[in-house]
Amino acid sequence: MxxxxxxxxxxxxxxxxxxxxxxxxxxxxxxxxxxxxxxxxxxxxxxxxxxxxxxxxxxxFTHREDMSRSREFVIFLVLSLIGLAINEAIMAAGVAVLGNSALAVMGTKVLATAIVMVWNFVSRKKWLDAGDAQ
Structure with a gap:
C-alpha cells in the first residue's frame, strides 16, 4: 500500500x-x-x-520489458486522448446543465479534472506499468 x-x-x-x-x-x-x-x-x-x-x-511507472517504447508511447497517447474526450464530455454536459458562468465552468472543470486524473492513473497503471515485476 x-x-x-x-x-x-x-x-x-x-x-x-x-x-x-x-x-x-x-x-x-x-x-x-x-x-x-x-x-x-x-x-x-x-x-x-x-x-x-x-x-x-x-x-x-515501471517500463514493461515486454513492450517497445514506441508501443508504450502509442498506448500512452491513446489513453491520454480518451482522457481528453472524457474531459470534453464532462465540460459540455456541465455547461449545458449549469450554464457558462465563471463559477459553473470552473466548478465543472474541477470535477472533470478529478475524474480524468483517476482515469489516467488507473488506465496507465493497468496497461503500462510493470508493477513489482522488476
Whole structure:
C-alpha cells in the first residue's frame, strides 16, 4: 500500500508540472505571439503530453520489458486522448446543465479534472506499468 501511495503522489507531481507546461505554452503562444487559441491549445497539449509521458514513464511507472517504447508511447497517447474526450464530455454536459458562468465552468472543470486524473492513473497503471515485476 505504501508503494501505491508513493506512486500516486509522484503521479500528482508530474501532473501538476504537465498542467503548468500546458497552460504556460498555451498562454505564450496565444497571447504574446498572437497565435490562434485553438491551435495554441493543440500545440500546448502535445508539448505537455510529451513531458507527461517522459516523466511518468521515468518516475511514476515501471517500463514493461515486454513492450517497445514506441508501443508504450502509442498506448500512452491513446489513453491520454480518451482522457481528453472524457474531459470534453464532462465540460459540455456541465455547461449545458449549469450554464457558462465563471463559477459553473470552473466548478465543472474541477470535477472533470478529478475524474480524468483517476482515469489516467488507473488506465496507465493497468496497461503500462510493470508493477513489482522488476
Amino acid at each position: 505504501k508503494k501505491l501511495i508513493e506512486q500516486i503522489l509522484k503521479f500528482g507531481v508530474v501532473g501538476i508540472i504537465a498542467t503548468v507546461i500546458d497552460f504556460g505554452v498555451l498562454y505564450i503562444l496565444s497571447q504574446p505571439l498572437g497565435l490562434d487559441p485553438v491551435l495554441s491549445a493543440g500545440i500546448s497539449f502535445c508539448v505537455s503530453l510529451v513531458f507527461n509521458y517522459a516523466a511518468s514513464m521515468r518516475y511514476v
